[in-house]
Amino acid sequence: MFNKRVKIKELLTWEPKDQQVTVMGWVRTFRNNQFIALNDGSTNNNLQVVVELGKFDDELLKRITTSASLKVSGHVIPSLGKGQKLEVRGETIEILGDSDAEKYPLQPKKHSLEFLREIAHLRFRTNTFGSVFRIRHSLAFAIHKFYNEKGFVYMHTPIVTASDAEGAGEMFRVTTLPLDNPPRNEDGSVNFKEDFFGRSSNLTVSGQLEGELGATAFGEIYTFGPTFRAENSNTARHLAEFWMIEPEMAFCDLEDNMNLAEEFIKYIIKYAMEHNREDLEFLAQRLADEEKQLPQDKRSEMGLIEKLEFVVNNSFERITYTEAIDILLQSPAYKKKKFQYDVKWGIDMQSEHERYLVEKHFKKPVIVTNYPKDIKAFYMRQNDDGKTVAAMDILAPGIGEIVGGSQREERLDKLEQRMAEMHIPAEELWWYLDTRRFGTVPHAGFGLGFERIVQFVTGMGNIRDVIAFPRTPKNCEF
Ligand code: 4AD
Ligand code: MG
Numbered sequence: 001m002f003n004k005r006v007k008i009k010e011l012l013t014w015e016p017k018d019q020q021v022t023v024m025g026w027v028r029t030f031r032n033n034q035f036i037a038l039n040d041g042s043t044n045n046n047l048q049v050v051v052e053l054g055k056f057d058d059e060l061l062k063r064i065t066t067s068a069s070l071k072v073s074g075h076v077i078p079s080l081g082k083g084q085k086l087e088v089r090g091e092t093i094e095i096l097g098d099s100d101a102e103k104y105p106l107q108p109k110k111h112s113l114e115f116l117r118e119i120a121h122l123r124f125r126t127n128t129f130g131s132v133f134r135i136r137h138s139l140a141f142a143i144h145k146f147y148n149e150k151g152f153v154y155m156h157t158p159i160v161t162a163s164d165a166e167g168a169g170e171m172f173r174v175t176t177l178p179l180d181n182p183p184r185n186e187d188g189s190v191n192f193k194e195d196f197f198g199r200s201s202n203l204t205v206s207g208q209l210e211g212e213l214g215a216t217a218f219g220e221i222y223t224f225g226p227t228f229r230a231e232n233s234n235t236a237r238h239l240a241e242f243w244m245i246e247p248e249m250a251f252c253d254l255e256d257n258m259n260l261a262e263e264f265i266k267y268i269i270k271y272a273m274e275h276n277r278e279d280l281e282f283l284a285q286r287l288a289d290e291e292k293q294l295p296q297d298k299r300s301e302m303g304l305i306e307k308l309e310f311v312v313n314n315s316f317e318r319i320t321y322t323e324a325i326d327i328l329l330q331s332p333a334y335k336k337k338k339f340q341y342d343v344k345w346g347i348d349m350q351s352e353h354e355r356y357l358v359e360k361h362f363k364k365p366v367i368v369t370n371y372p373k374d375i376k377a378f379y380m381r382q383n384d385d386g387k388t389v390a391a392m393d394i395l396a397p398g399i400g401e402i403v404g405g406s407q408r409e410e411r412l413d414k415l416e417q418r419m420a421e422m423h424i425p426a427e428e429l430w431w432y433l434d435t436r437r438f439g440t441v442p443h444a445g446f447g448l449g450f451e452r453i454v455q456f457v458t459g460m461g462n463i464r465d466v467i468a469f470p471r472t473p474k475n476c477e478f
Pocket of ligand 1: 239
């Protein structure tokens with residue numbers, strides 16, 4: 001068998017007692033023709049492999065270059081050097097793959113995140129991205145664990161769909177029609193009847209509508225999958241392809257919905273804190289070093305781990321949209337005209353407003369409820385005031401909106417009336433409306449942007465650095 005290896009993360013926890021082991025990994029550095037720092041991706045900590053002097057010929061030693069892959073066998077011994085308690089005496093060394101150190105783009109020095117984005121195929125081999133993606137994995141695992149423990153059914157909603165769940169028209173079309181000469185109707189418009197699905201179709205912006213179908217049968221479901229938005233937002237918080245978790249619960253109102261969202265977010269953060277301590281400490285240090293470059297008033301009040309502990313141990317603030325607007329109107333920032341965008345009841349709050357609320361005013365995550373109906377989607381439950389809907393957004397320090405959700409309009413007549421007002425084609429959503437025709441129930445749900453919570457937990461400033469291969473306007477490399 002080729003692969004009978006010990007992972008470095010595990011090996012580093014052993015007591016060195018001359019155990020015979022085989023390890024495999026990539027060379028990070030090779031010092032003095034004697035000390036190899038070997039990394040296998042299981043941890044940022046490298047294993048020191050000591051090459052016995054005189055045992056290997058120069059030809060082999062020359063091939064131990066940064067990023068070459070090795071299979072090393074030898075004994076685990078206490079380390080004489082500082083910084084590690086054990087090392088492996090390299091008794092046999094096999095080069096699995098050479099690497100031309102001159103051409104290898106990742107040099108053993110600090111590279112900028114922007115540069116690393118251009119070599120995203122290799123950036124996993126850095127400590128920063130090693131930590132980020134191990135944490136991303138843990139969060140994904142914790143999400144399934146959380147809902148599984150609660151008895152939710154994991155539902156795979158379609159990626160290709162004919163509907164626009166958010167009604168915002170930010171869809172990527174899916175078609176097999178020839179772009180240069182598509183079949184046309186008499187009026188000149190493209191004839192989608194000739195298209196693959198016999199109608200116009202697109203990549204999903206949200207699995208919610210199909211999720212509601214599941215919830216009104218299973219009671220509680222969640223989705224966790226990729227979603228796509230053709231919004232031309234070139235920010236540190238937007239991706240054209242991102243992952244979203246969307247739980248949907250029957251027999252559930254806005255308050256139940258908020259409670260679940262808060263419990264959920266705390267649970268997955270706690271899971272990462274318990275299972276990814278080393279990686280979080282590494283990222284916390286990285287962030288602290290980065291912030292040293294900033295002027296005092298731009299630095300965070302809390303370190304990364306402190307911030308996460310704070311979020312897990314304190315309840316989220318809950319306010320209505322109307323209260324949020326009042327706070328903004330009373331704020332020194334507003335009075336000193338520090339906001340770029342205007343504040344008045346009815347606005348779709350801009351990121352500067354959301355950040356003021358969470359970072360300056362409350363200094364903790366905030367759940368904002370009961371937004372004006374005109375800035376929210378057609379499916380949200382209408383409140384008795386005739387002006388607002390039972391919506392809730394969760395805003396997080398440093399990120400802004402991480403969750404968007406609502407209680408759903410379960411009353412058929414109200415839903416149909418709202419759809420008509422908003423020009424949502426009811427005939428195309430006949431299946432959605434059927435849930436309101438046959439045993440409708442109060443129900444609610446929300447969507448958590450996966451990359452945004454990964455950003456929050458890892459402290460990474462740009463969303464492009466928490467997804468393996470980011471898709472953003474004018475960028476689809478790898
Ligand atoms: O607020 P949104 O648009 O809500 C929905 O899609 C609902 N159908 C969810 C539901 O109720 N089931 O998106 C939900 C979350 C946002 O709060 C944000 O965290 C994330 O998805 N999100 C994005 N993340 C990265 N890039 C983008 N372009 C995003 N757009 C939304
Ligand atoms: Mg939203």
